[in-house]
Amino acid sequence: MNRHQHGSQTSTDRKLTPITLLMILTSILLILLATLYPLNFSFPDSFTFSDIFINFNNVSNFEDQVNNVLLFMPLGFCFSSYLQSQKIKITLQILIIILTSAGLSFIVELLQIFLPSRVPTPSDVINNSLGGFFGWLCFYIWNYQSFTHTNITRVYGRHSRKQIIAFSLGYIFLTFLIAFFWQNTTNLSNWNFNYPLIIGNEYTGDRPWQGYVSKIYIADKAISPNEVIQGFINSDSFNNLGDSLLANYQLQGKCCYQENFSKTPKLMWQGQPSNRQYDRGVFVDSSQWLQTVNPVTYLSKSISKKSEFMLSTTVATAKTEQIGPARIISISGSSLRRNLTLSQQGNALDFRLRTPLTGENGSDLKLLIPNIFIDTKPHQIIITYSRATIQVYVDKLQNYYSFNLLDLIPKHQKLVYYSLTFIPFGLSLAILTLASRSLISSRLLVATGILLPSLILEFILVSDSGKSLSVKNLLLGILLTAGTMLILKVRAKLLYS
Known part of the structure; x- marks a missing residue:
């Protein structure tokens, strides 16, 4: 029964390939319009490679970084669908997605040099590449048949207890890494030194x-x-x-x-x-x-x-x-x-x-x-x-x-920023708990994994920025982490049944 379903799904994916290719082209077109509009290019009489480095001496703000990640996620999602239909290995899929996103982003940044209304920024290439990867991740979770309770347990459950602990420590390290990223949003590192x-x-x-x-x-x-x-x-x-x-x-x-x-x-x-x-x-x-x-x-x-x-x-x-x-x-x-x-x-x-x-x-x-x-x-x-x-x-x-x-961030922006921060935690926690063989260790992972990221982030921001402790921010982080984990676990069990 499962083999028949899997075979039907593969056949369906192949039939959808032309539609997927159309979606890829559409996502590329939307990227070009969003980054190059109004297309008022101005080309100088002379241009050298040194001019490229001079024009790339810019930094993007926090909101632009978030937008650049979101902008390339549809491309990563659609391109992943095409690569999956061609039965390409997962590691190679990730490499292709990242290189494609980085290549397209670099072309866009070069073209922005000739747009008076745009500013090319090196960090945009990194953020766009991350967006493509997150797009692949979304496709893998929602469309790839191996994301089931049985397969995750089979793949990840083989690891020893020490390796599970190592994964958990990696989860905590990711928490501090993202907290450090939040800390840098309020420093003055992006000042321009050429202003009078x-x-x-x-x-x-x-x-x-x-x-x-x-x-x-x-x-x-x-x-x-x-x-x-x-x-x-x-x-x-x-x-x-x-x-x-x-x-x-x-x-x-x-x-x-x-x-x-x-x-x-x-x-x-x-x-x-x-x-x-x-x-x-x-x-x-x-x-x-x-x-x-x-x-x-x-x-x-x-x-x-x-x-x-x-x-x-x-x-x-x-x-x-x-x-x-x-x-x-x-x-x-x-x-x-x-x-x-x-x-x-x-x-x-x-x-x-x-x-x-x-x-x-x-x-x-x-x-x-x-x-x-x-x-x-x-x-x-x-x-x-x-x-x-x-x-x-x-x-x-x-x-x-x-x-x-940090207290002045509008509510709708904070929701987007926190979603990008805590949804990956929910994803990681879902995989860890599905891979855990022990019910006690699984419950311990859930309890600590839901609370820890939100607590660490809030207390680091409070100690570093001097802002007051926000219970709303704590609950928002906990809700996003727990909600993502529960949705993915329910989906894994539905695929299994």
């Missing part, structure tokens, strides 16, 4: 702010509350930060005195500056703003390496309602790419910070503080960042706002 520091506008000159700026201090450390108090009493106290202080711009009189600083380049006027002087600092608007003569490379590298910083400035808006957001201080390369930006949106303070989680524009997570620019008086703003937490102080220590980037 701009005061009162954007690099492209199309986001002007109208107001006064008198002092700017930037350090590669997040100062303590006591240092914040001292900074409000006397901003010159920031000079005590020693080597951590990277920028010290005193914007008074004719502008841009730097306290003998060699770590950052000089500020120069842009636009059509006037010779008028102000007691409140320098005045910037759509006709005049400041920009460093060179990129602030040393500053960006130092902050990126330590993944923490302090920014202090004294500003006074000339208009209580400005939009754009209107850029006050920015380390950026365009209106869509930046390391950090302090802006005014309406009467609110808009802060953007580039991390793998917030994206290259720093705007994937909203950091908006209302009612900061409700008058035209000078206000001292101190911003610190460390361990995924942004602290914004205005005029005094007690007037502060705190944001944790």
Whole structure:
């Protein structure tokens, strides 16, 4: 009976091959449209291999990484169906899927060099290859007849108890590996070192702010509350930060005195500056703003390496309602790419910070503080960042706002991220429990395997980022792991019966 069914299934797979090939072509077409649209290619007169390496010097954010995995999963699924119908060995199937996904991804990244609206990223090739592999895995689980209780027990049940323990330790290692990946979503490793520091506008000159700026201090450390108090009493106290202080711009009189600083380049006027002087600092608007003569490379590298910083400035808006957001201080390369930006949106303070989680524009997570620019008086703003937490102080220590980037992830995005994190755990746990011969060890694997990944991830994020413990996140991870395991075990038993 089982042989007849298996033979019928194989015959059916062969008849479906033309449809499968059509699905493969469709998935490839969707990939090309999603990655190359609107197809506005611009080819330079001369192009060398060195230009390829220069253009590949980019990093993707966390959301892009997830999307790149999901984008190639249909291709991996459909191509696996074709390879299975050709009776190709599983190990060779995996190799073909990964190489095909990587090859197509590399071609797409090369083509994106000639698209002004796209940015080629080396990590996309890795994420696309993982997407193809996950597509194969999905096909193997849901369509391959060997995924039954009997066959899994026969294949995996032959292993000794020591080998089962080794698999379990590998499961725990995978938990820590994924937790480490989550930790890296809030560091500053993806900062670009080629952006200048701009005061009162954007690099492209199309986001002007109208107001006064008198002092700017930037350090590669997040100062303590006591240092914040001292900074409000006397901003010159920031000079005590020693080597951590990277920028010290005193914007008074004719502008841009730097306290003998060699770590950052000089500020120069842009636009059509006037010779008028102000007691409140320098005045910037759509006709005049400041920009460093060179990129602030040393500053960006130092902050990126330590993944923490302090920014202090004294500003006074000339208009209580400005939009754009209107850029006050920015380390950026365009209106869509930046390391950090302090802006005014309406009467609110808009802060953007580039991390793998917030994206290259720093705007994937909203950091908006209302009612900061409700008058035209000078206000001292101190911003610190460390361990995924942004602290914004205005005029005094007690007037502060705190944001944790991990707590700001929208619910629908968090569901996708957690699904990609915990569904593989459920899959691994299903195979481990089906392969276990002992009922006691099987129950122990289920209990620890469901709870452990969620607990480890949450406690590592709490200890590393300083965010509060979230019972909802714990339950979401447990539910996804347990749900995946139960669905796969039920399917295995149904195939067996």
